[in-house]
Amino acid sequence: MPTQNFGLSLIFRLELDHSKISFDKLAGLIAGWGGDVIALDMIRAGKNTSTRDVTINVPDRDHGVDMVTKLENYNGVRVINVSDRTFLVHLGGKIEVTPKTSVKNRDDLSRVYTPHVARVCEAIRDDQSKAHQLTIKRNTVAVVSDGTAVLGLKDIGPYAAMPVMEGKAMLFKHFANVDAFPICLDTKDPDEIVRTVKNIAPGFGGINLEDISSPRCFEIEDRLRKELDIPVFHDDQHGTAVVLLAGLINALRLVDKKMEDLKVVIMGIGAAGIACTKMLQAAGVKNILGVTRHGILHKDGTYENPMWTWEAQNTNPFGETGMLEDAMKGTDVFVGLSGPNVLKVDYVKTMARDPIVFAMANPTPEIQPEEAEPYVRVMATGRSDYPNQINNVLCFPGIFKGALAARAHTINEEMKLAAAQAIASVVTEDELSETYIIPSVFNSKVVEAVSHNVMQAAYDSGVARRDSHDFGSKDNF
Numbered sequence: 421m422p423t424q425n426f427g428l429s430l431i432f433r434l435e436l437d438h439s440k441i442s443f444d445k446l447a448g449l450i451a452g453w454g455g456d457v458i459a460l461d462m463i464r465a466g467k468n469t470s471t472r473d474v475t476i477n478v479p480d481r482d483h484g485v486d487m488v489t490k491l492e493n494y495n496g497v498r499v500i501n502v503s504d505r506t507f508l509v510h511l512g513g514k515i516e517v518t519p520k521t522s523v524k525n526r527d528d529l530s531r532v533y534t535p536h537v538a539r540v541c542e543a544i545r546d547d548q549s550k551a552h553q554l555t556i557k558r559n560t561v562a563v564v565s566d567g568t569a570v571l572g573l574k575d576i577g578p579y580a581a582m583p584v585m586e587g588k589a590m591l592f593k594h595f596a597n598v599d600a601f602p603i604c605l606d607t608k609d610p611d612e613i614v615r616t617v618k619n620i621a622p623g624f625g626g627i628n629l630e631d632i633s634s635p636r637c638f639e640i641e642d643r644l645r646k647e648l649d650i651p652v653f654h655d656d657q658h659g660t661a662v663v664l665l666a667g668l669i670n671a672l673r674l675v676d677k678k679m680e681d682l683k684v685v686i687m688g689i690g691a692a693g694i695a696c697t698k699m700l701q702a703a704g705v706k707n708i709l710g711v712t713r714h715g716i717l718h719k720d721g722t723y724e725n726p727m728w729t730w731e732a733q734n735t736n737p738f739g740e741t742g743m744l745e746d747a748m749k750g751t752d753v754f755v756g757l758s759g760p761n762v763l764k765v766d767y768v769k770t771m772a773r774d775p776i777v778f779a780m781a782n783p784t785p786e787i788q789p790e791e792a793e794p795y796v797r798v799m800a801t802g803r804s805d806y807p808n809q810i811n812n813v814l815c816f817p818g819i820f821k822g823a824l825a826a827r828a829h830t831i832n833e834e835m836k837l838a839a840a841q842a843i844a845s846v847v848t849e850d851e852l853s854e855t856y857i858i859p860s861v862f863n864s865k866v867v868e869a870v871s872h873n874v875m876q877a878a879y880d881s882g883v884a885r886r887d888s889h890d891f892g893s894k895d896n897f
Contacts, residue, residue, distance in 0.1 A: 565584075655815075671798040685709045687757065807855035814861055818869070822877075826878035827885040834881040
């Protein structure tokens with residue numbers, strides 16, 4: 421079971437009156453109020469008073485507000501300032517452009533810029549493919565969003581989406597050494613988004629679409645994949661699907677079942693739900709039921725939502741009807757991409773032998789792991805404070821690293837399947853257990869395994885533009 425999750429870190433600058441309170445007493449009070457003191461810095465020490473920076477972790481914003489109020493009202497304590505460590509990290513943004521070569525004299529300047537750079541321009545003009553060798557294009561991804569489906573915040577707009585896209589760019593660099601730049605567009609018009617991305621594409625080797633609401637995300641990705649010759653990948657769809665499949669591959673090793681024999685229920689048929697359906701079908705699953713708040717989707721139903729219509733026409737081979745409770749009977753795998761607490765314990769009890777539950781709604785899953793644990797064999801969520809976190813960070817750095825290295829013109833199903841198999845393979849037989857079916861995002865083997873498999877799959881499926889004999893080079897380009 422997880423320990424208490426401290427989600428907010430605050431730095432308090434406090435002045436203490438020594439005649440009224442000691443720091444030891446204060447630390448005890450803070451602990452009693454639900455806080456955890458993790459750092460202490462003396463700013464000024466005097467005979468009667470002292471000033472300290474005290475870093476306190478609290479579970480959430482409400483606890484933080486309560487902590488401020490209690491400290492402000494406590495006799496002998498003066499709150500000088502309160503800073504949120506997360507906000508401090510974001511001051512001025514989280515990323516920057518750093519040159520790869522120095523400019524120390526006029527000769528250096530003439531080579532990186534005018535006049536000698538003109539010869540490089542002419543070389544690319546004469547052979548456009550040299551842009552991959554002679555510019556940042558070969559290792560740079562655009563992280564594109566319109567801010568309409570950001571985390572659980574929904575439509576917050578392009579300005580408010582920037583911190584998330586900056587964070588995504590950081591993860592590309594940290595985990596895969598892929599350069600990425602946030603592009604937040606002040607439009608919701610699919611035509612404008614497609615046109616803008618096409619116009620900026622010459623400077624990028626790949627396009628990562630992020631946090632664009634459905635169903636527009638399908639149209640935007642489909643059009644860009646057809647009209648561009650570089651990989652376009654909507655991570656909210658395909659990243660989730662790839663990591664889900666990786667977890668399922670390992671879960672099946674534990675329960676000794678085969679993909680083709682499974683009955684899978686997917687609750688929540690949005691962008692990720694459709695992608696998970698397609699990925700599981702590509703992996704061999706034949707019996708999938710898509711379920712919404714209105715019930716099981718089936719071929720005889722009529723739906724205004726085009727995603728629901730697609731799901732209904734391409735799943736549910738036995739024509740089942742009813743609600744989630746009905747769908748869960750005899751089900752081997754539950755995949756939750758919906759909302760909090762929709763899966764009841766009584767439903768879980770009706771599942772097949774050795775049930776597998778992926779409850780991925782954030783921050784509150786479809787069922788609490790503590791409730792499901794007595795009745796399931798394998799439990800996974802989207803949260804980091806429980807075992808088996810289904811996290812897209814396991815996928816997108818490596819899949820783009822491999823696609824860029826192969827100079828693939830797309831990311832196809834073969835490459836996504838290869839990525840899922842690579843993630844699963846990182847968990848060895850000795851490590852595999854009900855609480856460890858998916859590796860940590862900090863496991864350094866993940867990106868290398870994924871990029872290698874994806875690169876090979878790009879070559880095998882005919883979408884790589886780089887010679888296969890170069891695939892083993894350390895340069896990767």
